[in-house]
Amino acid sequence: MDYQIPWFVVEAVYRKHSNLNKIFDIPIHKLALLCFEKFYPRSMHKSKVHYDTITLAPDGFKHLLHIFHWSRSPEGKFRTISRPFKKMDSFYIPSASSMHLSETVFKKHADGSIDVSYSHRRLSGVMKLAPWHISEYSPKIYESLLRFERGYGLFCGYPFTAYVACMVCLLQTEEDVQLLRAKGIIPSTRNDEKEVLSSVKQFRTFLCDDVPMSNDLANLSAKVMANHQRSVIRYYGEFKSRYCSNPWITASVIAGICLFVLTFLQTMYGMLSYYKLQ
Structure with missing residues (x-):
């Protein structure tokens, strides 16, 4: 991938040799995309396909690597440079x-x-x-x-x-x-x-x-x-990691909370009964 043939040269050769058009019977850019199906990332980004129609780059392609890059990239993202400028x-x-x-x-x-x-x-x-x-x-x-x-x-x-x-x-x-x-x-x-x-x-x-x-x-x-x-x-994350990562730990925490609530209610009930008797 170090030395890329300009894409307009590839298109010219494809158009000039009618035998290639007859053999493949598809546009040159679709033929190029088919060549990438065995390489990761394999699938085209969904933003490039609309109703089974591929939307090509408006300014054309520079070479084969550019087509691969374009087809696997999200449309419109990671383009604008940050302000203030960062590296x-x-x-x-x-x-x-x-x-x-x-x-x-x-x-x-x-x-x-x-x-x-x-x-x-x-x-x-x-x-x-x-x-x-x-x-x-x-x-x-x-x-x-x-x-x-x-x-x-x-x-x-x-x-x-x-x-x-x-x-x-x-x-x-x-x-x-x-x-x-x-x-x-x-x-x-x-x-x-x-x-x-x-x-x-x-x-x-x-x-x-x-x-x-x-x-x-x-x-x-x-x-x-x-x-x-x-x-x-x-x-919140530390609590979940410490007490909710294991079901037995989670159950023991819930049981402890329930025991605390019941003990608290029992104490309050005892205190209210005492004051009521007074």
């Missing part, structure tokens, strides 16, 4: 296990391909992430996509940079991997927790700290930290 070296969110303690729920993103979002609830937060498949060819693909965004991000956005940056922050320990694997965000494969963390370190080397941070990613970080630092949320 990726300032991006931070806590690890998955830390966010779990502050009542953040992790879910698979329903829109497909590469995407990440965060929203608030009254006493929790919801972080949606696209499933992260790690294969033998993943490092090369992601490295190429991140390098592409480094050069053309102002025109094509920074969705892969945002996604990889989030995954690098979230996956710090084996507990983090187990948590996201339980939610289906890291599919169960032959990769164990240590191999996943090793891949995370490798992916971190692909990120460029000088790349500008998109406004969507800056807002995501602000929302996560605002929820994570709320004392009520943290105390």
Whole structure:
């Protein structure tokens, strides 16, 4: 993926050789998209497909890697540069296990391909992430996509940079991997927790700290930290983790509360009876 043939050259060759049109009988861009079906991320982002019709990039494509990037990216997200200007070296969110303690729920993103979002609830937060498949060819693909965004991000956005940056922050320990694997965000494969963390370190080397941070990613970080630092949320999460993680502990806590209430009522009843006799 290092050396890309300009897309207008590919289109010209396809149009000129009528035999190719007769053999495949489909537009060149659809033929290119079919070539990506065996590579993760496999599915096109749902924002690119409307009633089974693919909406092409209005300004055309630069090369084959651009088509792959465009087809797997959410429409209109991670494009606008944050104001005030920030670089990726300032991006931070806590690890998955830390966010779990502050009542953040992790879910698979329903829109497909590469995407990440965060929203608030009254006493929790919801972080949606696209499933992260790690294969033998993943490092090369992601490295190429991140390098592409480094050069053309102002025109094509920074969705892969945002996604990889989030995954690098979230996956710090084996507990983090187990948590996201339980939610289906890291599919169960032959990769164990240590191999996943090793891949995370490798992916971190692909990120460029000088790349500008998109406004969507800056807002995501602000929302996560605002929820994570709320004392009520943290105390609530610690209480659930300590007393509600095991059904026997939960039952004993409930039994203790019931016993306390009954003892309190019995004491109050005894005191009221005493004063009534007086």
